[in-house]
Amino acid sequence: MSEYEVLIREFEVEDYNRVRDMITSGLREAVALIVKTQVINKAGVWAILLGFVAVVGLISSIDLMSLAAVSFLTLFIYYVSGLLYMNFYCLPMELEDINSGCPIDRYEKFWVAEVGSPARREIIGSVALRMAGDSNEYKLELKRMSVDKKYRRDGTASLLLRKALDYSLEKGAKEVVLASSSAQMPAIHLYSKFGFKIRRIFTEKVMYGMIHYTIVEMSHTN
């Protein structure tokens, strides 16, 4: 349980910059993990390739050091271009609703978690709900769950999720749905703890298939 008091309240326009930065940095963590995982996976392929090249080098006169340098340089370029692609192409798309101005009208509800006194408050978390578009039933989609790194594992996300689920129940929503990813395992544990079930898992491929990651769709039936 948290040692400080966390207040959950509705988003206000002046929270925008702080909330946008917090959500962006939470997603950047996932992006960094996705790219790192790819490189580690690909490193296995590169090790086999290097072994092969070494054998070829030994039975021919090619300079092994140059071959190794070229191989590692290629891996490094792959890592950096993956990071750039994810950060400057995929992330802005995912954050379009937040980056295109204050999101207050684009969500049915948007809450923030804050600590401190009214004179010196600090936003440490957020969560939002919007209508899930693919059904005639009243379903809600959970978005923008994020907690500042400094305040994690202290129950803040649980308070935010409880608030969102209570609201969905109060409003008579049949279901709360969400999409997360394999790079967000803490979030998947959190949602499972609150009764969300995995509905669909699929692989998303970007950067011409060079970057793969797993999307996990979950839902909570009221």
Ligand SMILES: CC(C)(COP(=O)(O)OP(=O)(O)OC[C@H]1O[C@@H](n2cnc3c(N)ncnc32)[C@H](O)[C@@H]1OP(=O)(O)O)[C@@H](O)C(=O)NCCC(=O)NCCS
């Ligand atoms: C996911 C996230 C919101 C959790 O916030 P939090 O305030 O630390 O979560 P809580 O303290 O309320 O934890 C509640 C439960 O979540 C799970 N959980 C949270 N962090 C976890 C971690 N690092 N590893 C495993 N499970 C974790 C646990 O089940 C935990 O219950 P427990 O403490 O009884 O084990 C936070 O890690 C985060 O902001 N991550 C980056 C952004 C992100 O991935 N958002 C989700 C988008 S879908």
